[in-house]
Amino acid sequence: MRNALRALELDLRLIGMIGALAVIWIGFDILTGGAFLTPRNLWNLSVQAASIAVMATGMVLVIVTRNIDLSVGSILGFTGMIIGVVQTQFLPDLWGFDHPLTWVVAVLVGIAVGGAIGAFQGVLIAFLGVSSFIVSLGGLLVWRGGAWWVTTGQTVAPMDSLFKRLGGGFEGAIGAGPSWMVGIAAALLAIAVLLASRRRRAHYGFPVRPLWAEGVVIALLTAVILGAVLVVNAYPLPAPIVRRMMEAQGLATDGDLPLIAHGFAIPVLIALAVGALVTFLSSRTRFGRYVFAIGGNPEAAELSGINTRWVMVSVFGLMGALCGLSACIATARLNAATNANGTLDELYVIAAAIIGGTSLAGGVGTIHGAMLGALVMQSLQSGMVLLGVDTPMQNIVVGIVLVAAVYIDTIYRRGVK
Template sequence: MTEPSTTLSPPAPSSEAPAGRRAGIGDALRALELDTRMVGMIGALAIVWIGFDILTGGAFLTPRNLWNLSVQTASVGVMATGMVLVIVTRNIDLSVGSILGFTGMVVGVLQARILPEIWGFDHPLTWVVAVLAAVAVGGAVGAVQGAVIAYLGVSSFIVTLGGLLVWRGAAWWVTTGQTVAPMDGLFKRLGGGFEGAIGAGPSWAVGIAAVLLSVAAILVTRRRRAGFGFPVRPLWAEGVVILLVAAAIVGAVLVVNSYPLPVPVVRRMMEAQGLSTDRGLPFVAHGFAIPVLIALAVGVGMTFLSRRTRFGRYVFAIGGNPEAAELSGINTRRVMVMVFGLMGALCGLSACIATARLNAATNANGTLDELYVIAAAIIGGTSMAGGVGTILGAMLGAMVMQSLQSGMVLLGVDAPMQNIVVGLVLVAAVYVDTLYRRGLK
């Protein structure tokens, strides 16, 4: 009688130290299963923050500067999430800054000249139509470029380099170089400022919801891994990860709630409510800025899209081995068009944030943003060789890039020197990625 065959699987990695050796820090880190590149990036960000805080005499790590830093990062962070998928497929998009400028001008003309003739100024639907138009125009531009790349076989470098020039010129052509202002009152809130902050109470509500969702996601992931027989973290390690995530979220809420609204603004608010200001003014916190919440929502959505959907798996399969992906039945051309279309749509959303923040649509909007977006994705661990990249890493990379710029501004560094530093950081990030990939072989 023949015994049934069995398939032997390799033993699951254990987080416990080998017999005869005490558990050390290395064993604890392995049990936590933390991404070493992500930990290194957080460490680099901490060094940048502490270094600039020392050089600026304590002006960097203040609630005011950190709040402004988060707002400044939002636009680049949104585009960086899309750039991850572009680079993962072994492509590049040099036109993101120009697409932002073009869609920003379209949005400005739409809400300052076209829609007011239809239903007047400050209509409650103006900002909705403006945002939808920006996403649609940006998505169409990106899809056209993706179609040229996918179906005509033109290099993405050449297509998007041409797009950089074409859409920058188109931005000037929309208004023949004129600046369009002001923007709709509700639309301006998308750019931050005291009008675009949600306050202390709602910020705590957002923070608590984020903690609960994070804990639920960690526990669901643990249960799924255990259900499929994959190794899971020890319970103590799971608890440490949950505490770290919760501490980061609560810390962010405390920082944004420590930045007060300007005194004149608080006085106007109290007078508008019929309250007396004779006995002094209360402390009113900014709370989270709306563009920051938009960027975080995009980050969560893009993470889900890239890790939990068929489209995301196709993207990484194409980046890992394009020939094998096509032979396996993936419509690589259609996926490529969708990737560039998504990149363009995110540029449109970023255009809304940038235009609202300036309260004007200008021809210079988005200039050199392609440099910051690409650098953010690469610093965040996205490999130029394709197939590797994370959304969270790209958003942290955007924070690193914006921190460098913010710190240099506080130090009074000239704009040309800022560009030199950013360029050097980009080259260094690619070199580090090369060394990392060599170490994996």
């Protein structure tokens, strides 16, 4: 077994995380009488985890550089209020309600505002030498208060009809056919990336997996992707919605209604796209190499000619932009901009990154691990909600899991050394 795992080159921490996720899912499914592992709950679980997963990808880079960002939830809340005001007050005066470009402008404004806030905090950290803990702690308070001042505490609703699709729901799902197209394309892309990586390693004389091991990895990835398609397509739209859709098309609704699948939710596809882009950025670009070099040894990175200050500003600017994108997802999902939006999200984002294998000592972290960590955190919360666990106890469990994750990371680093 040990030789087989070595040949497959699988990360033991990733395997352990997948095993822990399986235990969580099976345990909650038993405790809830089979209500957890249903297509409906798994679909909702993926939508709920999307916003945290997007921010967790940026948090990996922040922690890799030996920093922390405690303000991500507050940035999300502040940016969400800006997004709500823009599309309910400013843009309607310009071109009316439900304009086809409203959602585009709202998303761009959210990303721009979040990126500007993140870059501003990065400047304070990199050029003024203020600790990231202090800057982001101050940001947690400042931007949460700013969210209140934008509308003096009023909730802004409703959102643009096209913008709402970014939050999921039946209007934010792509259906069965497009989901199969996305799944097949993702599987082919994953296979192409694996084969290209194998060819590149062989070209430079690096060791490669045995052919049987490469085939096993390809088969596992394909099975996971196509299995996800099967799950999301097994969750049908509610009958009243199907009836309204058929009536709008002038079709008869007297007989049996057809089963129309949700398919993938748009926020899930956004999270997966962000994960792929940040993975490419961190592993295939000069910027990514600089980030991990700074995390490994900041002094050596600076002496080697890396402009560590601007890299730091870029990392926090990217983190802020991802908060703005997550604000779009969260606001669209609620169909409202509220002052409480994003509360305690910083806890879940940091926990997702650490559970996913990002070391607080810096220099180590993976994007896919953080996204899987976000799914673990959301699974815990969703399962406790199904069991009727109150919010204080949920926070206690999340806190315990976070401390345990840091302890496991410490033991793992000792073992590696």
